[in-house]
Amino acid sequence: MFGWEFPPHNSGGLGTACQGLTKAMAELGTELIFVLPRKAKMEALWQKFVFADSERVDFRSIKSSLIPYITAEGYRRRGGGGIYGDNLIEEVRRYALCAAELARSEKFDIIHAHDWLSFLAGLEAKRICGKPLVVHVHATEFDRTGGQGVNQEVYEIEKQGMLAADRVVTVSQWTKDIVVRHYGIPKDKVTVVHNGIELEHRPRAADRLAKLKRQGEKLVLFVGRVTLQKGPDYFLSTAKRVVELEPKTTFVMVGSGDMEGQVLRQAAALGLGRHFIYTGFLRGAELDAVYQSADLFVMPSVSEPFGLTPLEAIANGTPVMVSKQSGVAEVLSHALKVDFWDTEEMANQIIAVLHHSPLGRTLAANGIENVKHITWSSAAHKLLGIYKDLLRTS
DSSP: OBOSOBTTBOSSHHHHHHHHHHHHHHHTTOOOEEEESSOOOOOOTTSEEEETTSTTSTTTTOOOOOOTTOOHHHHHHHTOOTTSOSSHHHHHHHHHHHHHHHHHHOOOSOEEEESHHHHHHHHHHHHHHOOOEEEEESOOHHHHTTTSSOOHHHHHHHHHHHHHSSEEEESSHHHHHHHHHHHOOOGGGEEEOOOOOOOOOOOOOOOTTHHHHHTTOEEEEEESOOSGGGOHHHHHHHHHHHHHHOSSEEEEEEOOOTTHHHHHHHHHHTTOGGGEEEEEOOOHHHHHHHHHHOSEEEEOOSSBSOOSHHHHHHHTTOOEEEESSBSGGGTOSSSEEEOTTOHHHHHHHHHHHHHOHHHHHHHHHHHHHHHTTSOHHHHHHHHHHHHHHHHHHO
């Protein structure tokens, strides 16, 4: 299985999804080898890790500079070149060369590649050994850019991977429709496997926002990468409308991304000073504490293939609102749903929850029952069924 991030070294949902899937698959008796482009300390005892820059590879002097969610421009600013690829696409191709060497030295039955940064690695492994290839689409270039300014080279790699794969897995029907419509992939070749969550016990964490709560503030929460795709600008536009009517409301944004500066300037321009808190990236108990403090979690994504954060919020006892332009909206029956662009309606629904606490409590309680059926075990069973079909027909 080829990937490019894995907890605790992850910046977003893809790493979380890989962790949840692989753990559930291992519990069902599957032996896994997870390949990453660079070496890091890992603690997932249920699988073997192989690193594309390890000394077992002929290209052992190559240390990949691929990092989670990097863009071509971001790679350029980091100073690609030298022993690294001169640009992001070249570095992706170098990962693929390392994958070819790994394919010669490891024993496996199925190749599985997560998202475009590892699609070429999957293709190289398939070229070497001829084993069936599954490409797993967690997001497309149309999601990442909101359909504006699609990077043609990235698009071509995505399409190449999907066309050459024996099966394409998408995290939602929303994403499958994009894959069929924009990439020309036959719909019968694409299988939807929704993400899941583990509903383990989450102890009440130290409330960093307790002082605000004691002062009677209501808290509305955003958690995600601060990028165009996730709609942080719509979150702030909605905040402006809400605080005009409900001044004792604070909007909290958790995450990091290339829109950080823009978001801070927008918050200032809208006069949200005392109504807005930006925490930066949080994980673990710190993140759980913020979820647990919130009166409502909002995911206003412009184009969201799935969206794990609403499930995390529900698991922490928080009611959620999600954009209709998301995959998670397909599986959540007890969530508020709005169009990302309809900030007026978003504000109205937020105010309804803040005004009527029984509504929030009902959404939270029913949400917990809902997500009990949205599990990584279910996703793993479906994925293993795909593997068995491919092995039976190969």
